[in-house]
Amino acid sequence: MNNVFVYCEIEGQSVQDVSLELLTKGRSLANELGVQLEAVCIGSGIKSVVDKIVMPYGVDRVHVFDDPRLAPYTSLPHTSILVNLFKREQPQICLMGADVVGRDLGPRVSSALTSGLTADCTRLEIGPYEDKKTGVTHQNLLYQIRPAFGGNIVATIVNPDHRPQMATVRSGVMKAEILDKNYKGEVVVHTVSDFVSDSDFVVEVLDRHIKAAKNNLKGAQIVIAGGYGMGSREGFQLLYDLAKELHAEVGASRAAVDAGFCDHDMQIGQTGVTVRPKIYIACGISGQIQHLAGMQESNIIISINTDPDAPINTIADYVITGSVEEVIPKMIKFYKNS
């Protein structure tokens, strides 16, 4: 009872990265609260597979729901499972990924349980909260910290009176770490029909195409990112040339994506991918807050910009004042020579 729950998103027989990242975060929250970590795995043909994937992240109990009708994901049956399970288990915290599945499921579950949900959190912490109106101080609440208002402010949200406290987190924001590869928890395989009624299976998936991700931005050691200052789709070619030499991945700011210079899945920032490379080369990026939020933890930041006062320069280790068209070919040349 009153444990920390993580909804594990499953594609086929594997667990999505974002869920493993949340298990690691959930483990540390559970430790701080002195409670257990439980994982919910819903899918088809996952029995005796998924528990072995999630357990090493420090999961004390895995709830498995295995039924051919539960994959691919549809809203209603997954909602019914979580709602009925949560009514029984009374979790104090529930975390899920802020991707298409989590952002479809989370609000529906929170509405059914009238519990609060905070979307796209960038930090989760435990702390007290004093309700100024009633004078009551609540201990050990989940601080759900997220950027708001287009990334211009950061808000700390709490749910003092309702359980579970629900939050979604984007992929790449937290770090997944195996706690102990021999960690032993309990596996509970539930009878699906106890949780879901036939009428929940009204939405039918007729067709489904998943393409393997075209880039590996999240895990890249070197990221070269282009902004609106690259001028065009063709302008981005320079970045690919440099990326090829350095074995780097190419990313982009929201402005470059919105302008159609590159694909949406290359967007770095608060509403895109979060990256933490060894080196981040920002080319023609002015540095809106929403972009900085997705790359500020890079080890070394190099900014190439014609504007010596571009906002991104304040967080850069090296500021090269000049045009990308001039600087990048020189970088390629000197790198090849070295």
Next chain:
Amino acid sequence: MGFNIIVLAKQVPDTRNVGSDAMTPEGTVNRSALPAIFNPEDMNALEQALRLKDKFPGTTVKVLTMGPPRAGQIIREALYRGADGGYLLTDRAFAGADTLATSYALSAAIRHIGNPDIILGGRQAIDGDTAQVGPQVAQKLGLPQVTYVEEIKECAPEYVVVERHIDGGVETVKCPLPAVLTVNGSAAPCRPRNAKLMIKYKRALCPAEKTEDMPYASEYEKKPYLTLTQLNCADVNADLSQCGLAGSPTKVKQVENIVFQAKESRRLTSSDADIEGLIKELVSSHTIG
């Protein structure tokens, strides 16, 4: 065969073009410095509704917006593009609502309006980016939902077939009606305003927007369609304890400005010497190579 469609739309501050005056010195949001606009993805939802109206004669498209009296502008914008009418849900009791209390109020209003076949809305609003209201309205009304919709492919009396975006791909789903659909910004953009409709609805106002000394007061008696429907908490039979701040499980503990740790930057030029020096330094520290 016509459909009753309700489009959920929100008037939002334009957070995409935030200037330096968007924040007050105290660190709060200066809403007056940001223009109020029709939430972009709600526009995409409106377009999907209008396409159904084009295709199926007898279809009606009504817009439902919750907000202060000036949100009447959202309804006019929808009328200019071909919507048949709209509802402004406005009451002080709704103030301070989080997504759950907002969804409760909207679902009460939809019950009051009655019998929708399709409820459309944008995937999310740009002032919150939560994407919660669509699914929560669906849950409160006991309806199925399809989120991240790109296109309505087929619409029949009992079901709809839609293409939706999923992580790394696309999915085609068949969903029984009535249902709630939320539409992505990458879906078809909304058609522009129609000049004839602009002339027709230019003076359309919600009762709360009207003032005593309006020069065209007599027009409202002659043309009832110029008075937009306004609903309050009592009209839609909403339970006060589930509205506004009281009905919001989430509380804002604190709000702060984002401050990035400024670094001691090394300034370089684009000269050969500077670039060569930098590359050598990065190679010798094994940062690259």
